[in-house]
Amino acid sequence: METHTIVGALILGLIEGLTEFIPVSSTGHILLAGHFLGFKSTGKVFEILIQLGAILAILSIYFHRLWKMARDFRHDRLTRHFVLGIVLAFLPAAVIGMLAHDFIKTVLFESPKLICTMLIIGGIVLLWVDRMDLKPVYRDVERFPPRRYIEIGLFQCLAMIPGTSRSGATIVGAMLLGVEKRAAAEFSFFLAMPTMVGAFALDLFKNRHILTGSDLSLIGIGFVAAFVSALFVVRYLLDYVSRHGYALFGWWRLVIGCLGLAGLLIWG
Numbered sequence: 001m002e003t004h005t006i007v008g009a010l011i012l013g014l015i016e017g018l019t020e021f022i023p024v025s026s027t028g029h030i031l032l033a034g035h036f037l038g039f040k041s042t043g044k045v046f047e048i049l050i051q052l053g054a055i056l057a058i059l060s061i062y063f064h065r066l067w068k069m070a071r072d073f074r075h076d077r078l079t080r081h082f083v084l085g086i087v088l089a090f091l092p093a094a095v096i097g098m099l100a101h102d103f104i105k106t107v108l109f110e111s112p113k114l115i116c117t118m119l120i121i122g123g124i125v126l127l128w129v130d131r132m133d134l135k136p137v138y139r140d141v142e143r144f145p146p147r148r149y150i151e152i153g154l155f156q157c158l159a160m161i162p163g164t165s166r167s168g169a170t171i172v173g174a175m176l177l178g179v180e181k182r183a184a185a186e187f188s189f190f191l192a193m194p195t196m197v198g199a200f201a202l203d204l205f206k207n208r209h210i211l212t213g214s215d216l217s218l219i220g221i222g223f224v225a226a227f228v229s230a231l232f233v234v235r236y237l238l239d240y241v242s243r244h245g246y247a248l249f250g251w252w253r254l255v256i257g258c259l260g261l262a263g264l265l266i267w268g
Contacts, residue, residue: 017227
């Protein structure tokens, strides 16, 4: 492996962890960064598989809560309701992801202009929603009606378009459906677990025959970097959005989207 390739994998892994759970589109960021760094991965597998590092970060932080849910599942109705809700929210993305996987990877992932455009559009939407005088109805992620879980899952499907943001789509969708902003971010964490593990498994299975030892080494580097940087974000994000909302991330998206378009015009 060349040194610049290793450095590129490290940078992209850090970007993945820092952006996975905030509504700015981690996939959009690493695809754009990879484009300008000249980083090429086999079948765009690297960009998907390193997301498991971010998932392990959230699993480590939520381990005790997840363990309690596992213990309480058989005899606690509320726990069963919440687990069912996560499954219901996950199903739309699972179905669409399987059906559209090849189109997403070979067409949408290869369009930096589309990614920049979606970053800008998403930033405008995020600023608009953050300024709305929304009246939260739901503050506990375990007590949403089943229909709300499904509706949030449908919003998550918008993130099939790179640059949209999985967390952004679920958070904005949840807030528009009456969920308090902290609870919206927390449910996005929980929904990320099956969604990203599913994406990891599907992409690994479809590309298992073309991965080399060098590819796996780069994925390992990105994986560790994503894990470490995601730990920091998950620990502080909920407190931040409770105090400040999502405006910062809206402006972030606008700046990155505009800089990306400028870079494409200058360097191609």
